[in-house]
Amino acid sequence: MVQFDHLPSGLFMQSITLKRPDDWHIHLRDDTYLERTVKDAARYFGRVLVMPNLIPPVTDVNLARAYRDRILAHAPDHFTPVMALYLTDATTTDTVVAASQSGFTPAFKLYPAGATTNSAFGVNAVEAMFPIFEAMQKQDVILSIHGEVTDEGVDIFDREAMFIDTMLTRIVTEFPDLRIILEHITTKEAVQFVSAASAKVAATITVHHLMYNRNDMLVGGMKPIHYCLPILKRDIHQQALIEAATSGDASFFLGTDSAPHPRHAKESACGCAAGCYTAHAAIELYAEVFQNEDALDKLEGFASEYGADFYRYERNPDTITLEPLAWQVDESLTFGSDELIPTRGGETVQWKVTAGERS
Ligand code: NCD
Ligand code: ZN
Secondary structure, eight states, X not given: OEEEEEOTTSOXXXXXXXXXXXXXXXXXXXXXXHHHHHHHHHTTOSEEEEOOOOSSXXXXXXXXXXXXXXXXXXXXXXXXXXXXXXXXXXXXXXXXXXXXXXXXXXXXXXXXXXXXXXXXXXXXXXXXXXXXXXHHHHHTOEEEEOOOOOOTTSOGGGHHHHHIIIIXXXXXXXXXXXXXXXXXXXXXXXXXXXXXXOTTEEEEEOHHHHHOOHHHHHTTSOOGGGOOSSOOOOHHHHHHHHHHHTTTOTTEEEOOOBOOOOHHHXXXXXXXXXXXXXXXXXXXXXXXXXXXXXXGGGHHIIIIIHHHHHHTOOOOSSEEEEEOOOEEOOSSEEETTEEXXXXXXXXXXXXXXXXXXXX
């Protein structure tokens, strides 16, 4: 709902009230990091799908239950973490059955081994997982995919498109009833694939892939803050993502992939940890993107409805309100005993949640 309120000056102030949004892809990490990550995510998200790439990874329902309890210890009432399980070469059909029965583990996350942060335990040969996909299809458990090939010979900017061509097309053909989410899409090829696929196939879109392209990361010097996987692509891809997110197509919904790393791991002389931290301002940043496209009326579907529908949860019953009030993001945040540089740190965000926040 978009409301227009007249200010005394005669200017318009446009606030937006949305059903409480959910984040269908987030990294909360563990232990002392949870204080930061859970507080930020719970400020306005109702549910979050928590990624399982801890070390060791969260591979079964019992590990997920224990992890969920550690998260809930830091959470305000009504915040609902739902858990993705980590698919490995050793995942069994019994684990799939247990996941479908638990009520809080709706998805398995497929990381091709070596594709991204903490993916060493991931899947070495996707075809070898087909019996598990069969079980997931039967049990109606969601397959959530980090869609990049890992062959060293494939250029990093081509890895998502190559995964779609060589692997995703096959999985979708072999398992037409399996619900699949292509996570954090970054290319026009992914947008086209998901738009053309059946309603069983969806995609999450991060706010950093909507706000930035590879020039933002590379021109004038490499900026570690923007280094994430899949890597930022050229502007035509960014434009395709913006169009998809603001289109009102229910196949595309919100997943921040907020993925914090301590400053020393991102700004290191050798190597840079992949991941952008956006949970401190995610819905406000998405609102900026949607406003720029004159599409604020499409934000509620993308942020609060299509994801819940795909996961078959009730849409959240309550609301949050955002107003066009500029605020400055802290340059750096406390992150356990480390420092965390948030996306937009030290800069201004144009929207602010003014009602519905939880702490
Ligand atoms: C994520 C992380 O740090 O856990 N990093 C990232 O660049 N997105 C892993 C992932 O989702 O790929
Ligand atoms: Zn992720």
